[in-house]
Amino acid sequence: MRKILFASSEVHPLMKTGGLADVSASLPLALSQMQQDIRIIMPAYRATLDQLGERALVATIKLEGYQQAIRILQTQLPGSDVIVWLVESAEHFDRDGGPYCDTKGADWADNASRFALFCRAAVAVASNQAGLDWQPEVVHCNDWQTGLIPALLSLQDSRPATVFTIHNMAYQGLFSRQVFEMLNLPDSLWQIEGIEFYGMMSFMKGGLVYADHITSVSPTYAQEICHYEFGYGLEGLLSLRAQQSRLSGIVNGIDTLEWNPQTDKFIDHPFNIKNLRPKSLNKKALQQHFFLPESADTLMFGMISRLVSQKGVDLTIEAIHRLLTEGRDIQLVCLGSGEAGLEQDLRVLRARFPDKVGIQFGYDEALAHKIEAGADAFLMPSRFEPCGLNQMYSLRYGTLPVVRDTGGLADTVVDATEENRKQMLATGFKFAEPTVEDLYGTLLKVNELFTHPRLWRRMMLTAMVQDFSWINSAQAYLHLYEQLVDIS
Structure with missing residues (x-):
C-alpha cells in the first residue's frame, strides 16, 4: 500500500x-x-x-x-x-x-x-x-x-x-x-x-x-x-x-458507472449492446427538447464543448453551414458556452436553419448525458486535445465520434477506413488538418456511412465494447x- x-x-x-x-x-x-x-x-x-x-x-x-x-x-x-x-x-x-x-x-x-x-x-x-x-x-x-x-x-x-x-x-x-x-x-x-x-x-x-x-x-x-x-x-x-x-x-x-447507457439516471430510455432500439427513442427525446423535427433517418450531430478556438468550434460552424446550405439531411445539437463571437455565430446558424440546429448555452449535466445518448455522431474537431473525455463517453453510448487526429483523440478513436471497418476495429472518424475543408470532407463520409444502417450499427457495437475504465x-x-x- x-x-x-x-x-x-x-x-x-x-x-x-x-x-x-x-x-x-x-x-x-x-x-x-x-x-x-x-x-x-x-x-x-x-x-x-x-x-x-x-x-x-x-x-x-x-x-x-x-x-x-x-x-x-x-x-x-x-x-x-x-x-x-x-x-x-x-x-x-x-x-x-x-x-x-x-x-x-x-x-x-x-x-x-x-x-x-x-x-x-x-x-x-x-x-x-x-x-x-x-x-x-x-x-x-x-x-x-x-x-x-x-x-x-x-x-x-x-x-x-x-x-x-x-x-x-x-x-x-x-x-x-x-x-x-x-x-x-x-x-x-x-x-x-x-x-x-x-x-x-x-x-x-x-x-x-x-x-x-x-x-x-x-x-x-x-x-x-x-x-x-x-x-x-x-x-x-x-x-x-x-x-x-x-x-x-x-x-x-472515464467513470464507467456515471457514463453507462444501461444505468444512466439522466436518460429516459436505457440501452445496451444487446438492445440498441431505445437509442432511437433518446434521439427522439433530444429532437423534442430542441424543438427539431422528429426523424430517425436524419443524421444528428451532437457537440458539448467550451466554445473556444481550441475546440475547433469555428470549423464546426462553417462545415455544418456548408452541409445545410447544400440541403443535407442533418441536424446539430450543441451545449456549451465560451467566446462571445462563437456564441453569436451559433445563434446566426440556428436563426438561418431553425429546423436543423438546436443550441443551449451554459452547462447542464443532465442534457450532456441526453446528447451523448441521443445523437448519432459526436463532433470534437479540436485544434489540440491533451486527452478529451467526451469522445470516450460517446464511444460508450454508440455515438460515433468525429475527431481531429491529435492528442488523446488520436489515441482513443480508430478511424473508419475500409480496412479498419472490415477488421471490426473502426470506432469513429478522424481528419488530419484543422481546416474547414478537412472537416467538411470527413462529415460527408459520416453522412454516407449513415445511409448504410448495417455498417453503421456494426461500428456502434465496436465502439461500445471499448474499455476506457x-x-x-x-x-x-x-x-x-x-x-x-x-x-x-
Missing part, C-alpha cells in the same frame, strides 16, 4: 469547470479501490462548502508570510471513502464565482496569491507539518495551480516523490516578477533552471522543472508538447525530460509511483 497525496484545484462534484475535475475524482477513487491510501487536497471554495454537509476541522496551519491561520477541513469524496482535505482561507476562497474567474468571467486578480497559498498548505501536509500524523510517499500534482508544490518540496532535505500531470499546456499560470516578490517565494527559485520564464514567473514550469516525473494525459500529447506547435515555449525543457525518461503519457479513463490507467500510475518510491 502506497500513501499518495493528490493535489488538484478542482474535483468533481465538489468543484468542476472541466475534465480536470473528472480525473481528480475518478483516478483517486480507482487507486483507493486498489487498496492504496490516497488523500485528495483541494481549496475550500465557497461553492464547495455550500454543497457539503458534514466536515471536520482536523488541522490549523500557520504559514510563513500569512497573518491568518489556514484551516484544514476533512470530508469524503461523495459516494466513497476517499478522504478529501479542504484548504480553508476565507480571504482566498470564500467568494462567489468560479475557482479561477469572477462572476463576469474575468480572472481573479489575486490568482497567484490564492494558489501559492494552496501549494504552501499542500507542502505542509506533504511534509507532515500540519499535525495530521500522515505523510505521503508520493505527491501527485495537477496543472499549473499546483506547480509550486514540487518546487517548494525540492528545497527540503527529506521529501516525498513528486509527479506532475499536464492536463493542458495552454494554461501555464504566468505572473510578473513583481508578483513573485510579493509572494515572498525563495529567491533560489527565480532562475532559468527554475520558475523564471522570459522574465515572468511560471507556476507550470515549477512542476516541469522540479517534479521527479511528468505525465501528460495521453501518449500522443506527451510527444506533441515536445514540439513548438504544442509546447508554448517549454518544448525544449519537455524534450529534455523525455530524453531523460522523465516524461510519459497515460491516457485518462480507470483500471488500466490507475495501474499505470501505481506502477509509476512504485518506481519513484523505489528510486528515492
Whole structure:
C-alpha cells in the first residue's frame, strides 16, 4: 500500500469547470479501490462548502508570510471513502464565482496569491507539518495551480516523490516578477533552471522543472508538447525530460458507472449492446427538447464543448453551414458556452436553419448525458486535445465520434477506413488538418456511412465494447509511483 497525496484545484462534484475535475475524482477513487491510501487536497471554495454537509476541522496551519491561520477541513469524496482535505482561507476562497474567474468571467486578480497559498498548505501536509500524523510517499500534482508544490518540496532535505500531470499546456499560470516578490517565494527559485520564464514567473514550469516525473494525459500529447506547435515555449525543457525518461503519457479513463447507457439516471430510455432500439427513442427525446423535427433517418450531430478556438468550434460552424446550405439531411445539437463571437455565430446558424440546429448555452449535466445518448455522431474537431473525455463517453453510448487526429483523440478513436471497418476495429472518424475543408470532407463520409444502417450499427457495437475504465490507467500510475518510491 502506497500513501499518495493528490493535489488538484478542482474535483468533481465538489468543484468542476472541466475534465480536470473528472480525473481528480475518478483516478483517486480507482487507486483507493486498489487498496492504496490516497488523500485528495483541494481549496475550500465557497461553492464547495455550500454543497457539503458534514466536515471536520482536523488541522490549523500557520504559514510563513500569512497573518491568518489556514484551516484544514476533512470530508469524503461523495459516494466513497476517499478522504478529501479542504484548504480553508476565507480571504482566498470564500467568494462567489468560479475557482479561477469572477462572476463576469474575468480572472481573479489575486490568482497567484490564492494558489501559492494552496501549494504552501499542500507542502505542509506533504511534509507532515500540519499535525495530521500522515505523510505521503508520493505527491501527485495537477496543472499549473499546483506547480509550486514540487518546487517548494525540492528545497527540503527529506521529501516525498513528486509527479506532475499536464492536463493542458495552454494554461501555464504566468505572473510578473513583481508578483513573485510579493509572494515572498525563495529567491533560489527565480532562475532559468527554475520558475523564471522570459522574465515572468511560471507556476507550470515549477512542476516541469522540479517534479521527479511528468505525465501528460495521453501518449500522443506527451510527444506533441515536445514540439513548438504544442509546447508554448517549454518544448525544449519537455524534450529534455523525455530524453531523460522523465516524461510519459497515460491516457485518462472515464467513470464507467456515471457514463453507462444501461444505468444512466439522466436518460429516459436505457440501452445496451444487446438492445440498441431505445437509442432511437433518446434521439427522439433530444429532437423534442430542441424543438427539431422528429426523424430517425436524419443524421444528428451532437457537440458539448467550451466554445473556444481550441475546440475547433469555428470549423464546426462553417462545415455544418456548408452541409445545410447544400440541403443535407442533418441536424446539430450543441451545449456549451465560451467566446462571445462563437456564441453569436451559433445563434446566426440556428436563426438561418431553425429546423436543423438546436443550441443551449451554459452547462447542464443532465442534457450532456441526453446528447451523448441521443445523437448519432459526436463532433470534437479540436485544434489540440491533451486527452478529451467526451469522445470516450460517446464511444460508450454508440455515438460515433468525429475527431481531429491529435492528442488523446488520436489515441482513443480508430478511424473508419475500409480496412479498419472490415477488421471490426473502426470506432469513429478522424481528419488530419484543422481546416474547414478537412472537416467538411470527413462529415460527408459520416453522412454516407449513415445511409448504410448495417455498417453503421456494426461500428456502434465496436465502439461500445471499448474499455476506457480507470483500471488500466490507475495501474499505470501505481506502477509509476512504485518506481519513484523505489528510486528515492
